[in-house]
Amino acid sequence: MTLMTIQDASHRSRLSEPTLRYYEEVGLIGPIARDERSGHRRYREEDVDNLQALACLRAMGVGIEDMRTYQANRMIGRETAAEQRDLLTRHAKRIEREIATLHVHLNYLEAKAGLWDARDRDDANAEAVASERVNAMLGDLEAVLS
Structure with missing residues (x-):
């Protein structure tokens, strides 16, 4: 050994x-x-x-x-298979929630970056569209932050 x-x-x-x-x-x-x-x-x-x-x-x-x-x-061993499954499934669901939250954060950051990009290019139309996108996402962002 x-x-x-x-x-x-x-x-x-x-x-x-x-x-x-x-x-x-x-x-x-x-x-x-x-x-x-x-x-x-x-x-x-x-x-x-x-x-x-x-x-x-x-x-x-x-x-x-x-x-x-x-x-x-x-x-x-096998006697605890159901408990092992439930333990791992519970953590898998937690990770799914974390991923969903991260997707909201990512989308918000991309939308804000798009807004600032439009401002940097001095493109009023693109800025208006980006601003609407950011405002539309605020509800999703608030939901994951609370």
């Missing part, structure tokens, strides 16, 4: 060393084996697999409690 240093595990999982220590501290992984002489952490391949799963969840904005649930359910 190959054991890895915290640096190796950090590199493989793309999580920082402090994050690895924190995840062990809060019980998301581990306990991690220690070198008998130095006391340094030594990660197994299985530990790194768990860290990679956690890194994916973290990148998607999943919080610690849901990560803990996800990890516990992974250990149980």
